[in-house]
Amino acid sequence: MDTIINYLIEEKEWIFSGIGVFILGFFFYRKTANTSVNQKQKISDNSTGIQANGDVNINTKKD
Numbered sequence: 001m002d003t004i005i006n007y008l009i010e011e012k013e014w015i016f017s018g019i020g021v022f023i024l025g026f027f028f029y030r031k032t033a034n035t036s037v038n039q040k041q042k043i044s045d046n047s048t049g050i051q052a053n054g055d056v057n058i059n060t061k062k063d
Contacts, residue, residue: 043049
């Protein structure tokens with residue numbers, strides 16, 4: 001653990017430069033982007049499944 005801390009201290013200029021921020025941001029984005037992939041729906045026959053990341057409004061007319 002000490003070697004990792006020493007490495008981060010020695011390389012702080014690189015880590016907080018443009019390249020380091022890009023790489024850290026890329027890994028953070030990849031980790032958060034994969035959380036929505038694990039959503040699943042179970043739909044029976046003759047049913048319509050709607051999946052959204054927010055509110056869904058459906059207007060239907062009754063005869």
